[in-house]
Amino acid sequence: MPQLEAIAIDFQSETYKDAYSRINAIVIEGEQEAYDNYIKLGEMLPEQKENLAGLAKMEMRHKKGFQSCGRNLTVTPDMEFGREFFASLHQNFQDAATQGKVVTCLLIQSLIIECFAIAAYNIYIPVADDFARKITEGVVKDEYLHLNFGEEWLKANFETSKAELEDANRQNLPIIWRMLNQVTDDARVLGMEKEALVEDFMIAYGEALSNIGFSTRDIMRMSAYGLTA
Ligand code: Y39
Ligand code: FE
Ligand code: FE
Ligand code: FE
Numbered sequence: 484m485p486q487l488e489a490i491a492i493d494f495q496s497e498t499y500k501d502a503y504s505r506i507n508a509i510v511i512e513g514e515q516e517a518y519d520n521y522i523k524l525g526e527m528l529p530e531q532k533e534n535l536a537g538l539a540k541m542e543m544r545h546k547k548g549f550q551s552c553g554r555n556l557t558v559t560p561d562m563e564f565g566r567e568f569f570a571s572l573h574q575n576f577q578d579a580a581t582q583g584k585v586v587t588c589l590l591i592q593s594l595i596i597e598c599f600a601i602a603a604y605n606i607y608i609p610v611a612d613d614f615a616r617k618i619t620e621g622v623v624k625d626e627y628l629h630l631n632f633g634e635e636w637l638k639a640n641f642e643t644s645k646a647e648l649e650d651a652n653r654q655n656l657p658i659i660w661r662m663l664n665q666v667t668d669d670a671r672v673l674g675m676e677k678e679a680l681v682e683d684f685m686i687a688y689g690e691a692l693s694n695i696g697f698s699t700r701d702i703m704r705m706s707a708y709g710l711t712a
Pocket of ligand 3: 542
């Protein structure tokens with residue numbers, strides 16, 4: 484059987500480093516926001532405070548790891564781009580937190596953002612430079628734990644969370660598709676195809692909704708929201 488030809492990626496080309504300056508910034512900003520979000524969730528769920536502080540600590544470690552990936556390639560992350568990239572989700576999380584809507588906060592961080600991270604990191608690993616691959620392999624294991632935290636809490640509180648979850652899904656899932664469209668070109672330069680990202684996200688998100696207690700019919704309806712955004 485003919486072997487798939489490995490496509491050589493020049494990690495030092497200007498094209499690669501330019502795209503990396505934005506993707507690396509997104510990931511660094513995302514990890515920082517994930518840290519902030521788990522600290523905030525700990526205030527909203529006092530009985531889970533220590534558990535959530537542990538997740539926050541992992542996010543800070545992830546941020547440092549990805550900063551070292553940028554330094555290793557002598558890339559300066561475009562943090563302004565990273566902040567703008569997360570602005571809508573950031574705002575929605577803050578608004579929900581202000582209103583004490585813990586279910587919405589969990590959907591945004593522990594389901595949507597974690598599934599986005601899981602998809603992105605799994606697709607990145609095979610095309611990453613050796614240094615970044617080792618870091619990302621360690622990180623993605625933690626992201627499954629973070630997703631699991633959200634799943635478990637929402638599963639235990641499914642009946643009282645269902646309506647708010649549907650609402651939060653409708654408001655936030657289209658934002659993810661817009662974010663994905665914004666990075667499609669840069670992701671491709673790094674060897675990551677949009678179709679693969681969408682597929683992995685859909686699988687992770689659909690499984691999460693199923694584990695929480697949604698029916699297949701609900702999942703189909705919910706995960707199609709804003710796909711054309
Ligand atoms: O929980 C986490 O650690 C998530 C914050 C990190 C988000 C990572 C977002 C990755 C999107 C990258 C898109 C590249 C195509
Ligand atoms: Fe913030
Ligand atoms: Fe993380
Ligand atoms: Fe995470």
